[in-house]
Amino acid sequence: xxxxxxxxxxxxxxxxxxxxxxxxxxxxxxxxxxxxxxxxxxxxxxxxxxxxxxxxxxxxxxxxxxxxxxxxxxxxxxxxxxxxxxxxxxxxxxxxxxxxxxxxxxxxxxxxxxxxxxxxxxxxxxxxxxxxxxxxxxxxxxxxxxxxxxxxxxxxxxxxxxxxxxxxxxxxxxxxxxxxxxxxxxxxxxxxxxxxxxxxxxxxxxxxxxxxxxxxxxxxxxxxxxxxxxxxxxxxxxxxxxxxxxxxxxxxxxxxxxxxxxxxxxxxxxxxxxxxxxxxxxxxxxxxxxxxxxxxxxxxxxxxxxxxxxxxxxxxxxxxxxxxxxxxxxxxxxxxxxxxxxxxxxxxxxxxxxxxxxxxxxxxxxxxxxxxxxxxxxxxxxxxxxxxxxxxxxxxxxxxxxxxxxxxxxxxxxxxxxxxxxxxxxxxxxxxxxxxxxxxxxxxxxxxxxxxxxxxxxxxxxxxxxxxxxxxxxxxxxxxxxxxxxxxxxxxxxxxxxxxxxxxxxxxxxxxxxxxxxxxxxxxxxxxxxxxxxxxxxxxxxxxxxxxxxxxxxxxxxxxxxxxxxxxxxxxxxxxxxxxxxxxxxxxxxxxxxxxxxxxxxxxxxxxxxxxxxxxxxxxxxxxxxxxxxxxxxxxxxxxxxxxxxxxxxxxxxxxxxxxxxxxxxxxxxxxxxxxxxxxxxxxxxxxxxxxxxxxxxxxxxxxxxxxxxxxxxxxxxxxxxxxxxxxxx
Numbered sequence: 001x002x003x004x005x006x007x008x009x010x011x012x013x014x015x016x017x018x019x020x021x022x023x024x025x026x027x028x029x030x031x032x033x034x035x036x037x038x039x040x041x042x043x044x045x046x047x048x049x050x051x052x053x054x055x056x057x058x059x060x061x062x063x064x065x066x067x068x069x070x071x072x073x074x075x076x077x078x079x080x081x082x083x084x085x086x087x088x089x090x091x092x093x094x095x096x097x098x099x100x101x102x103x104x105x106x107x108x109x110x111x112x113x114x115x116x117x118x119x120x121x122x123x124x125x126x127x128x129x130x131x132x133x134x135x136x137x138x139x140x141x142x143x144x145x146x147x148x149x150x151x152x153x154x155x156x157x158x159x160x161x162x163x164x165x166x167x168x169x170x171x172x173x174x175x176x177x178x179x180x181x182x183x184x185x186x187x188x189x190x191x192x193x194x195x196x197x198x199x200x201x202x203x204x205x206x207x208x209x210x211x212x213x214x215x216x217x218x219x220x221x222x223x224x225x226x227x228x229x230x231x232x233x234x235x236x237x238x239x240x241x242x243x244x245x246x247x248x249x250x251x252x253x254x255x256x257x258x259x260x261x262x263x264x265x266x267x268x269x270x271x272x273x274x275x276x277x278x279x280x281x282x283x284x285x286x287x288x289x290x291x292x293x294x295x296x297x298x299x300x301x302x303x304x305x306x307x308x309x310x311x312x313x314x315x316x317x318x319x320x321x322x323x324x325x326x327x328x329x330x331x332x333x334x335x336x337x338x339x340x341x342x343x344x345x346x347x348x349x350x351x352x353x354x355x356x357x358x359x360x361x362x363x364x365x366x367x368x369x370x371x372x373x374x375x376x377x378x379x380x381x382x383x384x385x386x387x388x389x390x391x392x393x394x395x396x397x398x399x400x401x402x403x404x405x406x407x408x409x410x411x412x413x414x415x416x417x418x419x420x421x422x423x424x425x426x427x428x429x430x431x432x433x434x435x436x437x438x439x440x441x442x443x444x445x446x447x448x449x450x451x452x453x454x455x456x457x458x459x460x461x462x463x464x465x466x467x468x469x470x471x472x473x474x475x476x477x478x479x480x481x482x483x484x485x486x487x488x489x490x491x492x493x494x495x496x497x498x499x500x501x502x503x504x505x506x507x508x509x510x511x512x513x514x515x516x517x518x519x520x521x522x523x524x525x526x527x528x529x530x531x532x533x534x535x536x537x538x539x540x541x542x543x544x545x546x547x548x549x550x551x552x553x554x555x556x557x558x559x560x561x562x563x564x565x566x567x568x569x570x571x572x573x574x575x576x577x578x579x580x581x582x583x584x585x586x587x588x589x590x591x592x593x594x595x596x597x598x599x600x601x602x603x604x605x606x607x608x609x610x611x612x613x614x615x616x617x618x619x620x621x622x623x624x625x626x627x628x629x630x631x632x633x634x635x636x637x638x639x640x641x642x643x644x645x646x647x648x649x650x651x652x653x654x655x656x657x658x659x660x661x662x663x664x665x666x667x668x669x670x671x672x673x674x675x676x677x678x679x680x681x682x683x684x685x686x687x688x689x690x691x692x693x694x695x696x697x698x699x700x701x702x703x704x705x706x707x708x709x710x711x712x713x714x715x716x717x718x719x720x721x722x723x724x725x726x727x728x729x730x
Contacts, residue, residue: 015157018299024105026060030076032184057083075186087272089182093174097708103137118231119540123293143169155312163292167284176281179274181295188269193233199226200549202530204559218258220278220481224534231565232259233538241305252291252535255504281497305569314568320542328629330361341368354607356404359622364409377444381423383462409474416445448505451584480528511540535621543600550576552587552595556643556650569633573599591721593621638683655684661726667721679709691726
């Protein structure tokens, strides 16, 4: 709900549980007055104090008064070069060489429904689901206007923000920095939580107190990266899963980003989030506009769990464009770890046959099916079927898979090329490269210049030929290296600062074409696993391969960190063989299955090599996943323990929206002699209801299960696990 007080130029954005307030002051500076737990019927600008602060300049409108400075007041979109020395939201390079930006309020627009962004992903919502507020600012001297977009989803406590910069003048302006989100706080006594790691161990939670100066995370790798995720949190020092105020901020962007917090000189703080300024400079000719990516905020005064569940519901209902539309997605088997590049059509069919007998419904053919592709160093870019490996092509293979009553999926890496390929030999200028320099390679490959439409068109026509040749239900879209040598032959020198962003827009463009032309194909995103796990990609690929690390115990940490923002249904999670390829660990099949079930479930192995007992266990896992799918993918998610803090066990739970059903999952750590007796306190149940566990035995009070707990069974052996289902009984 958006409330306008036109007389006082006050804008109050209410959600079910929070309030966000903005005010244009007497100098037309747009102030941020409050964001936090809901407060009704009040002007909170009185919280902002002023006074003489030496070395904090005063705007000319203040005259001889020294009691007002942009360096002190909380701003909704901070300026640059005119008296505020904190993190700016925008930096302009004007025709005269200056880099100032002085933005003042000029008006607003209000409309039902949620705004959309040209060429960029965004949450969507129709009238009754969301409202849009647009506030206009202007730098009169620069003749540049800035439009601040706000989308309010009341039921999810979700507020989105985006920015549009327009050159209203008659000369060219260059945009050197443009944040999507600026959030000022009149306090700095908070912790910052980020989600960091590396390839094979993504999104590990890192928490620390704000300190003087600037703290930041970001990526200059051309993708949102394995190392840092474009989702951050600020919270009370004592905030935890169930209590305390916390703020989440997610950037819907899949390229270079930065999230930075500056603690100011007077115990205030400012969060800035947007495209990373590294190698970014966008030229705006007269009349042209630039749109910054969307950021999405949620505030919770009941800890991290409530915030996560609100994000999960909003993402599931208003960001994902899932071709299954809420229907259960198929359980899959992928041949990569079973065969790597060494396979034949008969070998693939044999893997599919074993999988089909166990209830698996989708076979995915991974890397190695095209061009001269027999290793990492050749074939990428030549998206034609290798008919020596697959005689008769997909036209012959896919019907054999479908005869097993399985769907067929295929792996592609459209953004990359090998030098040993027909594409590169024909068009060497189509890769990102710097003239006069030898290129850096990653996984033996170079990066195609997706900022160029002619390159994208060529790749898309090859993809269309493949997709039209057979009945394909699924694409795994991979990206297996970071960007280097970022220079485009299609742009002049003064516009090379646009290449990183134009590359991301090109990826979005190709994915949008797939969505338009093949609306029934499910696309799973991948970037060496979780190197591009962000809200931007989720708009185009409703699930993402969570990590190349398939070890169940490592995955507990990876999926735990991922869950703070992203829902279970978006996390590609598979059972693989042991010893695990990435770390050599041996874990029981049951633990691997329980861990992978809290994701988009599948197998990454040759099931024909399993024993009869293992096959029976896999069959039971698949049946359980299918039976509990709605609860696993659409239930409210509760973290019951942290794998980073408690090595004894990791536990989590999914609860139905009506709180009558729940699935509890527990994976134990290493076993020690004479372990302590432990009880697990559940969450999210109805305290007034009685629950039966796995359909048998005595009834258990919801109140007792949450307040006193449930005794964990004593199980011997490392990495033991169990899963139990509770259902309320009348």
